[in-house]
Every structure is written in C-alpha cells, then in structure tokens.
Amino acid sequence: MSTKLRILVPVKRVIDYAVKPRVKADKTGVETSGVKHSLNPFDELSIEEAVRLRERKLPVEEIVAVSAGPAKCADTLRTAMAMGADRSIHIDVPEDKPLEPLGVAKVLKAIAEQEKSNLIFLGKQAIDDDSGQTGQMLAGLLDWPQATQASEVTLSGDDITVEREVDGGTETLKAKLPMIITTDLRLNELDMRLEKKTLKDYGIDDTPRLKTIKVEEPPQRKGGGKVEDVDGMISKLKELGAL
Amino acid sequence: MYAIRRTATQRLSALTHSSHFLSTQSRFTTQRSRLASTLAILEQREGGLNSASLGAVTAGAKLGGSIHGFIAGKNVKPIAEEASKVSGLEKIITVENEAYDRGLAENWAPLLVENIKKGGYTHVIVGHSAFGKNLLPRVAALLDVQQISDVMSIEGEDTFVRPIYAGNAILTVQSTDPIKLLTVRQTSFPPAEIADGSATIEEGTDPSAPQPTQWVSENLTKSDRPELATAGKVVSGGRGLKSKEEFDRLMPPLADALGAAIGAMRRCRQWTGKNVAPQLYLCAGISGAIQHLAGMKDSKVIACINKDGDAPIFGVADVGLVGDLFEVVPELTEKLKA
Numbered sequence: 363m364s365t366k367l368r369i370l371v372p373v374k375r376v377i378d379y380a381v382k383p384r385v386k387a388d389k390t391g392v393e394t395s396g397v398k399h400s401l402n403p404f405d406e407l408s409i410e411e412a413v414r415l416r417e418r419k420l421p422v423e424e425i426v427a428v429s430a431g432p433a434k435c436a437d438t439l440r441t442a443m444a445m446g447a448d449r450s451i452h453i454d455v456p457e458d459k460p461l462e463p464l465g466v467a468k469v470l471k472a473i474a475e476q477e478k479s480n481l482i483f484l485g486k487q488a489i490d491d492d493s494g495q496t497g498q499m500l501a502g503l504l505d506w507p508q509a510t511q512a513s514e515v516t517l518s519g520d521d522i523t524v525e526r527e528v529d530g531g532t533e534t535l536k537a538k539l540p541m542i543i544t545t546d547l548r549l550n551e552l553d554m555r556l557e558k559k560t561l562k563d564y565g566i567d568d569t570p571r572l573k574t575i576k577v578e579e580p581p582q583r584k585g586g587g588k589v590e591d592v593d594g595m596i597s598k599l600k601e602l603g604a605l
Numbered sequence: 606m607y608a609i610r611r612t613a614t615q616r617l618s619a620l621t622h623s624s625h626f627l628s629t630q631s632r633f634t635t636q637r638s639r640l641a642s643t644l645a646i647l648e649q650r651e652g653g654l655n656s657a658s659l660g661a662v663t664a665g666a667k668l669g670g671s672i673h674g675f676i677a678g679k680n681v682k683p684i685a686e687e688a689s690k691v692s693g694l695e696k697i698i699t700v701e702n703e704a705y706d707r708g709l710a711e712n713w714a715p716l717l718v719e720n721i722k723k724g725g726y727t728h729v730i731v732g733h734s735a736f737g738k739n740l741l742p743r744v745a746a747l748l749d750v751q752q753i754s755d756v757m758s759i760e761g762e763d764t765f766v767r768p769i770y771a772g773n774a775i776l777t778v779q780s781t782d783p784i785k786l787l788t789v790r791q792t793s794f795p796p797a798e799i800a801d802g803s804a805t806i807e808e809g810t811d812p813s814a815p816q817p818t819q820w821v822s823e824n825l826t827k828s829d830r831p832e833l834a835t836a837g838k839v840v841s842g843g844r845g846l847k848s849k850e851e852f853d854r855l856m857p858p859l860a861d862a863l864g865a866a867i868g869a870m871r872r873c874r875q876w877t878g879k880n881v882a883p884q885l886y887l888c889a890g891i892s893g894a895i896q897h898l899a900g901m902k903d904s905k906v907i908a909c910i911n912k913d914g915d916a917p918i919f920g921v922a923d924v925g926l927v928g929d930l931f932e933v934v935p936e937l938t939e940k941l942k943a
Contacts, residue, residue, distance in 0.1 A: 502742070511739075
C-alpha cells in the first residue's frame with residue numbers, strides 16, 4: 363500500500379510569455395500595469411503533471427495550488443483549479459513588495475508542513491525573474507530530495523524515478539517520497555490531449571462567402587539588410603567577418 | 606535578544622573569521638580586512654576538469670581578493686593538480702569521496718555549507734550549468750542567502766548584473782547578504798586559463814551527509830561538433846523545416862561546412878535551452894518570436910533564411926535572405942564547402 367499523495371503546486375502570475383516586456387522609463391522595473399498576465403508556463407506543466415498522476419489512478423488524495431502575490435493572483439489560482447487542482451491558497455503579498463525566491467521558499471515550507479504535502483511540483487523557473495531557485499531552496503529548507511528540470515516522472519509505490527534535463531542530455535535519478543520536482547518543458551505537452559477534428563467531421567460547408575480582394579502589409583520596421591541570393595549572403599557574411 | 610539579533614555585518618564577521626575564532630579565540634581578529642575571499646566551485650567529471658566551470662574563476666578575479674577552487678569526487682588528486690595551474694587560484698580545496706561524483710545537490714549542499722563556513726568566504730561562485738543551477742539555490746537556502754542567478758557582469762563586491770524576462774530586460778542588483786552566492790553566465794565569463802598558476806592543495810571538510818537520492822543513469826548526446834554554448838558559429842533551424850527528418854537532412858551538413866554547432870529549435874527554446882553568443886548565428890525557418898530572439902541576440906552576426914520576408918527575424922538579422930530554405934540551405938552548404 364503506497365502512501366497517499368498530497369501534492370502541492372506553487373504557481374506564479376507573470377507577464378504572458380508572448381508579450382514583449384517593456385522597461386519603465388525611470389528604470390525601476392518592467393511595465394506591468396495594463397499588460398496581459400498569465401500563469402507561468404512551467405507552473406502550468408506542474409499542475410498538468412499532478413493531474414496526470416491522478417488520471418493514472420495513482421493514490422492522489424489532494425492537489426493544492428498556492429500562490430503568493432497581489433489580489434490578482436486569485437485569477438492564476440482559478441486557472442489552476444480549472445486545470446484540476448482541488449483547492450488553492452492565496453498568500454496576500456503587496457504588489458510593490460514581491461517576495462524573492464528565498465522568501466517564497468520559506469512560506470512554501472510552512473504551507474507544505476501545514477498541508478502535510480509529500481510531493482511538490484514547481485516550475486523550473488518563472489519567466490519573469492528567471493532565477494530558477496525556488497524549488498531547490500524549498501528542498502533545502504525541508505531537507506527533501508530534489509529533481510530539477512524533470513522531463514519524465516514515474517511513481518511506483520513510494521519510489522519516484524525522474525529523468526532530468528542536464529547539459530548535453532538527460533540523467534535519471536531515484537528517490538523516495540517526500541520529494542521536490544521542478545518541471546521542464548518536455549515533461550508534458552499540454553495540447554497532447556486535444557482531439558483532432560476537421561470541419562468535415564461535423565458536416566460543415568466551408569465555402570467562403572466573402573472573397574479576398576487584397577491584403578496589404580501594415581507599416582513595418584526596417585530589417586537589417588537583405589541579400590538577393592546565396593552568393594550575396596556568403597559575400598555579406600565575409601564582409602561582416604563572420605566567415 | 607542582543608546575542609540573537611546580530612546585524613548582517615556581524616554575521617559577516619563571524620562567518621569570515623569563524624576559523625580564527627576556533628583557532629585563537631580572539632575577538633580582535635574580526636577587525637581585519639574585508640577583502641573579498643571567493644570560493645569557485647569547479648565541476649569534475651570522470652576524472653576531468655570541466656573547463657566551462659573555470660568561468661567561476663574568471664568571475665572571482667573581478668572581485669579582487671583571494672580565490673580558492675573547490676573540487677569533490679572520486680580520485681580528485683590529478684584534477685586538483687591540473688586546477689592548481691589555473692592562473693588566479695591561490696588554493697584548491699579537495700574532498701575525496703565517490704559520493705560526490707554525480708553532483709547530487711542533496712549531499713553537495715551540506716558539503717559546501719561546511720566548507721564555506723570553514724573558509725569564511727565572502728563569495729561563492731559556480732557556472733550557470735545544469736550542475737550549478739541545481740545545486741547553488743539549495744546551498745543558498747541552507748545559508749539563508751538570496752542567490753543571484755545567471756550573472757552577466759560584476760559591478761562591485763555586492764553589485765551584479767543579470768538578465769530577466771528572457772533577456773528582454775537587464776537587472777542590476779545589490780546584495781545585502783553577508784555571503785554572495787552567484788551562478789555565472791558562461792558566455793560572459795570565459796574559462797580561466799590553465800597556465801602557470803601554483804595553487805596549494807588542501808583537504809576540505811567532508812560532512813558525509815546522507816544521500817537520499819540515487820543516481821540511476823544518464824543519456825548524453827554524443828557529438829563531434831563544437832559545444833553549443835561556446836561555439837564560434839551556430840546554425841539553427843525552426844518550424845520551417847517541417848520535420849525532424851528534414852532537420853536532420855539539411856542542418857548537419859550546413860553545420861559541418863561551417864564548423865558550427867547545432868541549436869535545435871523548440872517551443873519556448875530560450876527558457877529551456879542555452880543562451881548563445883557566437884560570432885555567427887545562422888538560422889533557417891525561424892520566424893523570430895521574442896522567446897527565441899532572447900537566446901541568440903547577443904550573437905555578433907545574425908543571418909537568417911526565411912521564405913516570409915516579413916518575419917520578425919529580419920528585424921534583427923544583419924544578413925537576411927528571403928527564400929525557400931529547402932533550396933537555399935543545400936546551395937549554401939555546397940558553396941561553403943567549395
């Protein structure tokens with residue numbers, strides 16, 4: 363009889379990955395007001411992984427999402443719950459005084475103890491501060507084993523086998539619960555569960571009713587020097603000293 | 606209360622001079638200089654020094670003061686001797702124990718904490734590699750320090766520059782911690798040379814912390830091509846290549862013709878992949894989403910091939926060729942070989 367999994371998934375609200383961040387004129391930071399925010403992509407993978415363990419009929423007792431930040435973090439937690447987290451905890455932190463990874467790790471330690479968590483999935487890094495520290499710090503504070511940059515997680519009883527991305531390839535580690543795992547992009551593809559359908563499957567006639575007369579480019583910024591052909595490219599590269 | 610609530614400066618003194626306290630019990634030694642004293646963690650692998658980790662020594666040199674190298678694992682003597690020739694290193698601390706061979710953070714972290722405290726270091730530096738990224742935050746938490754990741758520049762003993770938002774913004778931070786823990790960017794700090802150094806070799810402390818994690822296996826890509834992070838030239842292909850088969854058919858010959866490393870594109874490459882800063886970055890079939898541009902925009906010369914002349918990549922490329930990569934790449938490969 364294996365231990366029931368009480369999974370904790372810390373999530374962070376960050377500027378959406380597709381938005382190009384703009385540095386504030388006064389150099390105090392990056393403009394965040396009026397900018398689209400989303401759940402940190404790596405945290406999305408963490409929740410997905412937790413949900414998949416449950417789908418694989420592993421003994422998942424509860425998946426709790428947690429986020430520390432301003433009131434708007436509630437949106438992030440709602441997304442986490444929509445994806446399959448059972449419950450969430452919002453730690454109110456003023457927007458102008460964000461926690462550093464060490465502070466986040468300390469509060470997560472307290473929550474993990476309070477919630478009696480035995481498996482914690484974190485994203486390998488937040489795409490705003492790019493520190494990549496919180497999971498390892500939390501593992502250190504809790505004195506639990508860690509597997510960072512996980513690309514595959516396998517559970518068998520209390521044994522966890524994790525394939526992790528390292529420089530030049532992967533390595534495989536094995537440890538026992540409780541454990542900290544940080545997720546890398548290869549861990550799961552969120553769109554893998556999408557059913558592929560075509561309009562034909564639904565018998566819809568897709569003949570357009572409108573005809574396109576012309577499509578024009580919007581004004582573009584100028585690129586840096588195009589060449590005509592391969593010879594042009596080679597000579598330009600030589601000119602630039604790149605060959 | 607007074608004894609417990611020590612200021613950061615007092616903690617620094619205590620840490621810096623803990624060894625003096627032990628040896629002399631003299632409180633006057635705490636008044637000695639505050640010069641930087643750096644521990645550079647050197648990666649060893651199967652009996653060889655990972656030269657990339659020598660960037661930690663280069664970074665340490667920017668701080669002034671003394672730099673000690675740290676090596677742990679099985680049969681570290683020959684590696685320590687090699688490291689002792691690295692210019693700038695004053696001392697090599699070694700811990701001989703097979704348990705450290707695989708760089709597992711669970712036993713490396715207590716090992717470093719012991720040796721950092723014993724040596725009274727003000728700075729601890731490791732390369733921003735898979736090993737460094739995995740290990741140093743755990744050490745930082747045990748020391749109650751806010752680590753600084755992926756440092757690109759050292760502005761002073763407490764002031765560091767690092768990228769945020771995938772390199773779309775550059776942050777300068779000042780640390781108030783008594784010990785500064787840094788992972789340093791390989792492309793910003795080239796490896797220190799193994800030359801005419803004459804560092805002494807000393808045994809470190811081994812706390813022999815239990816190792817709850819078992820290393821099972823590894824699967825590394827074997828390649829004769831230059832390593833991506835340090836290559837002078839990099840070729841990269843994106844979605845325009847359509848499939849892995851097409852990628853494998855077109856890109857390796859081009860890389861070989863140039864003597865370049867290959868950087869494979871995938872979704873959100875910059876977060877998961879390496880930053881590169883080669884002399885030449887040549888890409889085909891990459892539109893240039895901001896996430897991708899971040900990882901390569903420090904390249905000296907960027908060249909691109911894309912059939913869509915309006916792709917964002919042309920906005921940053923020094924040389925752009927609008928064309929079908931399935932025709933252009935083979936032609937370019939042939940002409941480069943000629």
